Amino acid sequence: MKKAAVTHEAFESPAPIAPSVLVGIDWADKEHAFAIRTPDGKLHIGSFKHSPAAIREWIEAWNNRYPNLAIEICIEASRGSLINALREFPYVKIYPVNPKALANYRGAFAHGGGKNDPVDARLILKFIEQNREHLRPLQQDSPETRELYALTIHRRQLVEERVALANRIGTLWKQYFPAILELKPARTYSEFVIKLALKYPTLEDVQKAGKTKLRKFFYSIGTKEKMEHRLDLLMEAKPLTTDPTLLRTCARQCQAIGLQIDVLNQVIKGYNSEIKSLVRKHKDYGFVSTLPGASDNTHARIIAALGDDRNRYENAESLQAAAGIAPITTQSGKSRYVNARWACTKFLKQTFHEYAGLSVAKCTWAKRYYEQLQAKGKSKQMAKRALAYKWLRIIYRCWKTGQPYNEAHYMERLRKTGSKLGVASEA
Secondary structure, X not given: OOOOOOOOHHHOOOOOOOOOEEEEEEOOOOXXXXXXXXXXXXXXXXXXXXXXXHHHHHXXXXXXXXXXXXXXXXXXXXXXXXXXXXXXXXXXXXXXXXXXXXXXXXXXXXXXXXXXXXXXXXXXXXXXXXXXXXXXXXXXXXXXXXXXXXXXXXXHHHHXXXXXXXXXXXXXHHXXXXXXXXXXXXXXXXXXXXXXXXXXXXXXXXXXXXXXXXXXXXXXOOOOOOHHHHHHHHHHOOOOXXXXXXXXXXXXXXXXXXHHHHHHHHHHHHHHHHHHHHHOOOOOHHHHOOOOOOOHHHHHHHHHHHXXXXXXXXXXXXXXXXXOOOOEEEXXXXXXXXXXXXXXXXHHHHHHXXXXXXXXXXXXXXXXXXXXXXXXXXXXXXXXXXXXXXXXXXXXXXXXXXXXXXXXXXXXXXXXXXXXXXXXXXX
């Protein structure tokens, strides 16, 4: 019988690790449980309050006991108030761990699914003791990247709040003022339609104002496109209802929602302006600006999603998996299943999925690939996800090398490899 080849790499001893104070923290809102293993092998268990003074006192006490050693902390978080506080100490290394990884690890010891903070702190300590050589300490991005990350995250939250309010006001208009929807704004939260509804909340108010006042109003907010057509629609519209109680209550609610949308419109404009100013000064703008179809907001999101640490992702496949774009393949015996990946960072997935959709309008090969998939019966979402999978390989390469994306170069490569995406024209 032929002997199986043996790979010795897996059996090699890991590089020696310098002694340190190892800590497992199970964090909470008011008090954090901890378990500490000191270099002499002793185990220390306790807790400390969640306050700046208590956190500082706790960290400095352990640093005074072991002044020449690093304090290495394993915790189920990569952001938050506790992380912000711990980052202030240069001798602290933070190892953020995915909560799902620790949940699976916890399941090996607590089969009934129970959870206890002091016990969890000990399990987190055991996790870092057994896996420290495989864990990567938290790397802090540059101030510019961190600010872009915060701006893009906050802007996204504001946009989602605006969409929710716009859906509410759209539903409300259908109940008492459908004529305003006949103006066909690009979005229900469009500035001109919101300001119109705030000034004239009912069809009766609009028609009482008359064309002359409405024309002046539209000019005052800088909206001239299709103005006469819209004025005709409003003047000729028939009311859905004349019930005075319904009109008063709906108009009042319209004012309340409309004011919130109006404020969000102005705030989001400010975010757009700030993002545009900052992203163009960023060191990675040189390559993201060459990606076809991306706006300043998309440029900023891609920079924020990737971060500064070029060793964060070992290869393009790890980035594709982290972004939730790469599918999960499960194989057991003769069974094989391919499913969408749900365990991922929502921000990364949204960023690259949405960019793939934007690239279709400006990139030749992306449009062809997207259309080919739809011709095969794939849904728009599936086609965008598959396109994002391809883009991530390109973006990863540009990010690692700092080289800009070159459409002509990539099309030439597609032609050389015989890809149909690189042909001069569609057959």
